[in-house]
Amino acid sequence: MADDNGVTADEKRSRFAARMTDVLNYGALNLAMGLGYRAGLFDVMDALGGPASIDDIAARSGMSHRYVKEWLGVMVCGDVVELANGDDGEDRYFLPREHAELITRRAGSGNLGVYTQEIPLLTRCVMDEVLEGFRTGQGVAYDNYPRFQQFMGQLADAKHREVLVETFLPSVDKGAVVRRMEAGIRVCDLGCAEGVALTLMAAAFPNSTFVGLDISEEALQVARAEASAQGLTNITFRNQDAGAIDSRSELVERFDYVTAFDAIHDQTRPMEALQGVYALLKPGGCFSMVDIAAGSRLADNRDHPMGPFLYTVSLMHCMPVGLVDGGTGLGMMWGREKAVDMLQAAGFEDVDVAEIPEDAFNLHFFCRKKATS
Secondary structure: OEOOOOOEHHHHHHHHHHHHHHHHHHHHHHHHHHHHHHHOHHHHHHHHOOOEOHHHHHHHHOOOHHHHHHHHHHHHHOOOOEEEEOOOOOEEEEOOHHHHHHHOHHHHHHOOHHHHHHHHHHHHHHHHHHHHHHHHOOOOOHHHOHHHHHHHHHHHHHHHHHHHHHHHHHHHHHHHHHHHHHHOOEEEEEOOOOOHHHHHHHHHOOOOEEEEEEOOHHHHHHHHHHHHHOOOOOEEEEEOOHHHOOOOOOOOOOEEEEEEEOOHHHOOOHHHHHHHHHHHEEEEEEEEEEEEOOOOOHHHHOOOOOHHHHHHHHHHHHHHHHHHHHOOOOOHHHOHHHHHHHHHHOOOOOEEEEEEOOEEEEEEEEEEOOOOO
């Protein structure tokens, strides 16, 4: 019996079996690549610059010969590393330069290797808690994600250091925001976490003052320590839920520019958070929301090149943390259309959506508060 496209049940079963084989192989490969990335093995092989023995790789990396041998078996079978014969007849292992440019630390903003750590970390942190959430519908608190939050902080650090001051900010409002920051304005970063973006901005624009808001006191302590270590006196951090800012807050209409880097979709009350941003801004002030590049309908994301990965990260982190205390649980894949609708509902009339230089994962939603409140 064939379907409307002439495909029989046996053919469907065979195709899906092949697909499942790919799933199992690539899932295992991702785990092994994440281990190799953390161990610095890709960087070592890149530095060696040519075919090398297990002894060379293990010695240069300081890792166990036996573990490196088994890991290389995964990398060769996964077509990440190439296998060659040495003059002595022994195997040699080579990381092609074209591969290294995507999976080593020198890859900068084009580094995909760093993301191989993400799913294994989330699995370790909250697999049981997320499974319980399937049964109860309850969220999973941030406190369950210490290792993942540390990883995300490192990821943000690498990304922001690469592009924030030199590439992203000059692209905002045709450079007008940078000119104002150079002259001196008040800037707030919502969901600042460990303050990576804010400290970079504070160091680059000493005439401006910066305030970071986050609900994690532990993250804010790290941010304060880093700002102090850098001798930055134009930056402060506050434990504040953006979704709880009302007309009585001393922060209302205090800021010329507000930023939120991949923070809104994690909020338990994202609509209230966007209304809070609007309240924070002075009349005429502007808001840069950087968030995931996706559509709001599942059908629009079926061909997304990283759809399964992004939906899984959302399932394991973004949605559960957004469900805590009866939250909305917006999820990472809320999408462009919903984001624009929510920004407009929060009070922003004109929302400009643009791609971000050197960042294929996100979109820049830029909007401005009305000049008269």
